[in-house]
Amino acid sequence: MKLLADRIKKDGKIYPGGVLKVDSFLNHQVDAELLYKVGEEFYRLFKDENVTKILTAEVSGIAVASLAALCFKVPMVFAKKNRGSNMSGDTYSQEVVSFTHGKTYEIAVSKEYLKPEDRVLIIDDFLARGNALIGLIELAKQSGATVVGAGVVIEKAFQGGGEMARRTGIRVESLATIKEMTDDTITFAE
Amino acid sequence: MKLLADRIKKDGKIYPGGVLKVDSFLNHQVDAELLYKVGEEFYRLFKDENVTKILTAEVSGIAVASLAALCFKVPMVFAKKNRGSNMSGDTYSQEVVSFTHGKTYEIAVSKEYLKPEDRVLIIDDFLARGNALIGLIELAKQSGATVVGAGVVIEKAFQGGGEMARRTGIRVESLATIKEMTDDTITFAE
Numbered sequence: 001m002k003l004l005a006d007r008i009k010k011d012g013k014i015y016p017g018g019v020l021k022v023d024s025f026l027n028h029q030v031d032a033e034l035l036y037k038v039g040e041e042f043y044r045l046f047k048d049e050n051v052t053k054i055l056t057a058e059v060s061g062i063a064v065a066s067l068a069a070l071c072f073k074v075p076m077v078f079a080k081k082n083r084g085s086n087m088s089g090d091t092y093s094q095e096v097v098s099f100t101h102g103k104t105y106e107i108a109v110s111k112e113y114l115k116p117e118d119r120v121l122i123i124d125d126f127l128a129r130g131n132a133l134i135g136l137i138e139l140a141k142q143s144g145a146t147v148v149g150a151g152v153v154i155e156k157a158f159q160g161g162g163e164m165a166r167r168t169g170i171r172v173e174s175l176a177t178i179k180e181m182t183d184d185t186i187t188f189a190e
Numbered sequence: 191m192k193l194l195a196d197r198i199k200k201d202g203k204i205y206p207g208g209v210l211k212v213d214s215f216l217n218h219q220v221d222a223e224l225l226y227k228v229g230e231e232f233y234r235l236f237k238d239e240n241v242t243k244i245l246t247a248e249v250s251g252i253a254v255a256s257l258a259a260l261c262f263k264v265p266m267v268f269a270k271k272n273r274g275s276n277m278s279g280d281t282y283s284q285e286v287v288s289f290t291h292g293k294t295y296e297i298a299v300s301k302e303y304l305k306p307e308d309r310v311l312i313i314d315d316f317l318a319r320g321n322a323l324i325g326l327i328e329l330a331k332q333s334g335a336t337v338v339g340a341g342v343v344i345e346k347a348f349q350g351g352g353e354m355a356r357r358t359g360i361r362v363e364s365l366a367t368i369k370e371m372t373d374d375t376i377t378f379a380e
Binding site for chain 1: 213214215218219220221222223225226248249252253256257259260263265266267268270299300302303
């Protein structure tokens with residue numbers, strides 16, 4: 001998606017350790033019009049899959065998943081990261097190791113919102129090492145739902161998560177795939 | 191907004207202590223089509239205010255603020271709750287006391303995304319005691335931006351936050367105002 005690659009080149013900031021920050025349009029400030037176009041592109045890619053639910057994880061997946069859900073006209077569910085006083089009842093839960101933060105956390109979804117008859121499209125902002133995506137796939141599978149695929153805004157292919165996720169047999173579509181990153185250049189895959 | 195009041199009556203769950211859970215369409219599972227209509231209603235109310243930015247706080251404000259931002263065609267910024275390894279540079283920050291969770295937390299926004307020339311509309315899912323909203327107003331004011339108002343999906347008027355927020359001179363518009371709540375009934379204000 002050229003619009004997205006152009007925006008990443010223009011506004012993305014590279015930090016040591018292969019960290020790409022896109023805070024100006026995706027992770028802190030959100031360009032809703034761009035993300036609606038991203039949602040339309042996911043719809044174009046997955047419209048024949050009879051998606052009944054969009055699944056993402058808080059925090060940074062929520063904006064793009066909300067706009068994708070609008071395009072698909074289905075509900076979006078976001079997995080919560082800390083089951084606290086505001087999460088009641090039975091949940092599915094899954095451990096995830098965070099590459100960015102260097103710690104393990106748990107994601108959880110109420111059993112009310114993922115059902116065996118659901119056809120789930122997972123949406124996330126980034127695919128790097130793949131831990132978050134694998135966690136969401138496992139979470140969805142616990143419910144007995146069918147995971148029809150995953151739509152990712154930015155894939156950092158050099159970190160291997162995409163390869164790992166695709167090896168599970170899940171269809172993964174990334175709208176901007178970064179092949180290589182140095183301290184000052186970003187190279188996209190064709 | 192009748193559509194919203196009807197949905198709250200149908201799907202809202204009341205818990206002890208005046209807690210209303212609307213996890214099935216707003217706070218865990220998200221009805222994006224409903225929230226887009228909510229966004230359109232906020233646009234109708236604030237369209238003459240030359241809004242340049244939507245401001246909310248993570249987590250549960252993000253979905254509705256994203257869809258509102260789409261209606262206004264302006265960027266949305268969400269204040270982060272824990273400034274960790276993924277928040278760099280200068281920030282505005284503000285302490286907030288959480289009624290639901292019974293603790294104090296800090297919200298922060300990068301100085302890059304709130305400027306003195308901005309005309310900010312604050313969007314949030316709930317207005318109860320008003321602490322989160324007051325925190326967002328203070329945060330925006332730190333930047334020198336003009337706060338043109340606040341749009342709230344559900345106001346629990348009996349918890350006094352709306353009155354407190356309006357006393358600051360800020361225009362607060364709530365799309366569903368709950369006057370009274372017992373263990374099994376919800377009474378909306380006219």
